[in-house]
Amino acid sequence: MEIKKGIGVSPGVAISTAFVLDAEEVPIPQRHVEPGKLKNEVTRLRKATAASKAEIVELRDRMAAEIGQETAAIFDFHLRMLEDKVLLRNLGRTIRDKHVTAEHAVAAVFRDYAKTFLAMPQFMAERVKDVNDIQKRLLRNLIGQSRQVLNHLRRDVVLLAHDLTPSQTANLDRRHILGLATDAGGRTSHTAIVAHALGIPAVVGLKDVTVSVQPNDTVIIDGNRGVVIVNPDEATLDEHRQYVQRLVQVERQLIELRDLPAVTRDGHEVTLLGNIEFPAEAATVIEKGGAGIGLYRTEYLYLSSEVEPTEQQHYDAYCEAIRLADGRPIVIRTLDLGADKYTQDRALVPERNPFLGLRSIRYCLRHLDAFKTQIRAVLRAATTGPVSMLFPLITNVMELRQAKMIVRDVAEDLEEEQAEFIPDVPIGMMIEVPSAALMCDAFAKEVDFFSIGTNDLVQYTLAVDRGNEMVAPLFTVAHPAVLRLIKDVIRAGQRHNVSVSLCGEVGADPEYTLLLLGLGLRIFSVAPPAIPEIKQIIRSITIEQATQCARKVMTFDSDKEILSYMRDRLRHLVPDLQR
Amino acid sequence: MKLSDIMVPDAIIPELAATTRDEAIKEVISGLAAAGAIPKSRVNEVVEAVLQRENQATTGIGKGVALPHAKLKCVKKVVGTIARSADGIDFAALDSKPVYNLIVLLSNPNDPDEHLRAMETIFKHVQREIFRKFLRQSETKQAIVELIDEADELG
Amino acid sequence: MQLVDTASRFDSHITVSNGEAEMDAKSIMSVMQLAATQGTVLRLKASGEDAQDALEAMAALIRSGFGE
Numbered sequence: 001m002e003i004k005k006g007i008g009v010s011p012g013v014a015i016s017t018a019f020v021l022d023a024e025e026v027p028i029p030q031r032h033v034e035p036g037k038l039k040n041e042v043t044r045l046r047k048a049t050a051a052s053k054a055e056i057v058e059l060r061d062r063m064a065a066e067i068g069q070e071t072a073a074i075f076d077f078h079l080r081m082l083e084d085k086v087l088l089r090n091l092g093r094t095i096r097d098k099h100v101t102a103e104h105a106v107a108a109v110f111r112d113y114a115k116t117f118l119a120m121p122q123f124m125a126e127r128v129k130d131v132n133d134i135q136k137r138l139l140r141n142l143i144g145q146s147r148q149v150l151n152h153l154r155r156d157v158v159l160l161a162h163d164l165t166p167s168q169t170a171n172l173d174r175r176h177i178l179g180l181a182t183d184a185g186g187r188t189s190h191t192a193i194v195a196h197a198l199g200i201p202a203v204v205g206l207k208d209v210t211v212s213v214q215p216n217d218t219v220i221i222d223g224n225r226g227v228v229i230v231n232p233d234e235a236t237l238d239e240h241r242q243y244v245q246r247l248v249q250v251e252r253q254l255i256e257l258r259d260l261p262a263v264t265r266d267g268h269e270v271t272l273l274g275n276i277e278f279p280a281e282a283a284t285v286i287e288k289g290g291a292g293i294g295l296y297r298t299e300y301l302y303l304s305s306e307v308e309p310t311e312q313q314h315y316d317a318y319c320e321a322i323r324l325a326d327g328r329p330i331v332i333r334t335l336d337l338g339a340d341k342y343t344q345d346r347a348l349v350p351e352r353n354p355f356l357g358l359r360s361i362r363y364c365l366r367h368l369d370a371f372k373t374q375i376r377a378v379l380r381a382a383t384t385g386p387v388s389m390l391f392p393l394i395t396n397v398m399e400l401r402q403a404k405m406i407v408r409d410v411a412e413d414l415e416e417e418q419a420e421f422i423p424d425v426p427i428g429m430m431i432e433v434p435s436a437a438l439m440c441d442a443f444a445k446e447v448d449f450f451s452i453g454t455n456d457l458v459q460y461t462l463a464v465d466r467g468n469e470m471v472a473p474l475f476t477v478a479h480p481a482v483l484r485l486i487k488d489v490i491r492a493g494q495r496h497n498v499s500v501s502l503c504g505e506v507g508a509d510p511e512y513t514l515l516l517l518g519l520g521l522r523i524f525s526v527a528p529p530a531i532p533e534i535k536q537i538i539r540s541i542t543i544e545q546a547t548q549c550a551r552k553v554m555t556f557d558s559d560k561e562i563l564s565y566m567r568d569r570l571r572h573l574v575p576d577l578q579r
Numbered sequence: 580m581k582l583s584d585i586m587v588p589d590a591i592i593p594e595l596a597a598t599t600r601d602e603a604i605k606e607v608i609s610g611l612a613a614a615g616a617i618p619k620s621r622v623n624e625v626v627e628a629v630l631q632r633e634n635q636a637t638t639g640i641g642k643g644v645a646l647p648h649a650k651l652k653c654v655k656k657v658v659g660t661i662a663r664s665a666d667g668i669d670f671a672a673l674d675s676k677p678v679y680n681l682i683v684l685l686s687n688p689n690d691p692d693e694h695l696r697a698m699e700t701i702f703k704h705v706q707r708e709i710f711r712k713f714l715r716q717s718e719t720k721q722a723i724v725e726l727i728d729e730a731d732e733l734g
Numbered sequence: 735m736q737l738v739d740t741a742s743r744f745d746s747h748i749t750v751s752n753g754e755a756e757m758d759a760k761s762i763m764s765v766m767q768l769a770a771t772q773g774t775v776l777r778l779k780a781s782g783e784d785a786q787d788a789l790e791a792m793a794a795l796i797r798s799g800f801g802e
Binding site for chain 1 (some may be wrong): 763
């Protein structure tokens, strides 16, 4: 049994078998295969060989047409290799004699060939490159077969990986994944967001859990305590099973809260909304007692398919979310990708510092067709329910105005086409960079609402990578600088009659609710599973208490003091909050 | 796409005679027609389209720049030009300040991609403070042409 | 590669040897290991119905300098 400590970023406890993803996004194939399964491996190899050959033929024909017969000749060479009966016999024999997977056979046999060629005179040694090429291609086709597995799991598992990117999680089989654990990542890493969305426990920042676990090991993921236990002994298993029972009970109590309003003890109304990534989650938000969707992250539309989504796909997704929100307001945020495989793969030259590069709104303003497509879908979908549009990562007024100009152009186009649409959808912007927070007064004059994105705001203000587990302790909203910015933005909103919501992960953190309310925040948008708990806190306190808490907190100058004080106040004011 | 692919040098107006928004737009469109970029017989039609768009929502996006634009069938390929007003013109701009430079863009409705590429390019350069500053200071056609070339070179 | 292509046209089992190792002439991976450069003496062996034709074709190829 091995106990590993990390950061619990999504509550709950899961006990299941491990499914491990290695750093290359590839399921680690087991080395050894049961004798009964060997035939299957040989078949897999045959299929991968055929697929590789087909790829090469296509490449060769294309090259021949585009560049010339001579360059295409190299592919003939590759083809000969894959047709080589001696090689294929070798591979088959390795699988059968050594009882290994097709991948391992390929790696072993090709390694031997490479060794032989490298030991030969110069002109043959160059052929090693070709041999490696074929090996890579074969492996890719073999592993590509297993990649399907992530989409169609046949049993419940907990997923362990070095890190999880949006493109990986976009296609997860959500019915069977009970928990997540990663080596990398911090509190607002992508894993946290997905885990919240799925309502499953997650622990990140474990540093080396993927090397401590074998596929199919039993694993406990405790998102509450931030602990992962590999191959727990019987006693530990029992203890956790009972823990899960208790949690289920607490969950039931929180469900009762659903239909009660989010009003403080002294009668102040708070708007509790939900963050969603997929349309279906809108139903979950309502189920948990949310008053609407405060943030619909549209990135998944782009990540879950190989090609850019069409206007119809956008439109269908938005209409579905609106329908499930059942008349409640929904805020749709335009594409917020970058610093991510999506834009980096498509970039001619990968950016050196994607987080500070061509992302989100900047990317959109340089790719107006994609931007317009999305806006068109939003304006059209707005006829079916109360929709607002939210622009991410606005750093200066000019780009905001340009974006608004594009919205007007889209409206003009739709008007000409005589399409049904709402021309004056409310437009808001994320406050997630220091420049936007510091200039919030100027921005307040140009938008209908603000949404504070604490995840990125903390990252850019404190210069801490939110996905880097090595600096994770430095990442905190409780830093006085961040709190000051939040307070200023809320005040500016009040001054200019612009509504201010907070959609970062911190909104779901019970330890911050008092403080945020005390700073004047009245609109929270959180991951759906957190809605009942936050509502319970709101209903248990008075704004007077919240204001006092905030006043006190703003006099501290270290985040540790602040956190400790908030924890204390929470315990005091909401004693029956199950944690 | 580069700015020089869009901008018609002969139609550049370094010193607008007009003092009002509508007059300025008329002057620029006439200039484009004189340079052969659009059919002379369509000047009124084009002016009306640009003004219509302008009336729907100002293209004065602030910092002294306005981006009047329209899509018309009589426009063969995407064309544009730059005009300057030393004293500034009221465009009901979003920052309530006068507009010193008009960057006009005309395109064909059947080629939305070209229009978007052109807008992307214009946006990219207009976002740079140094481009806007130099543009405002460029008092001759030659100076504006040089600025366009420099901007294109910068990428 | 032309060696392998030519050999593959025939049904017979064909081997080529550089004096140290004997390899299946239809297997490019095997043939590559022979490291045959200009001047290497190659011995061809064929067994099967079209063995004679095979050997003649292979010999012709080698004599012609592989078309290089």
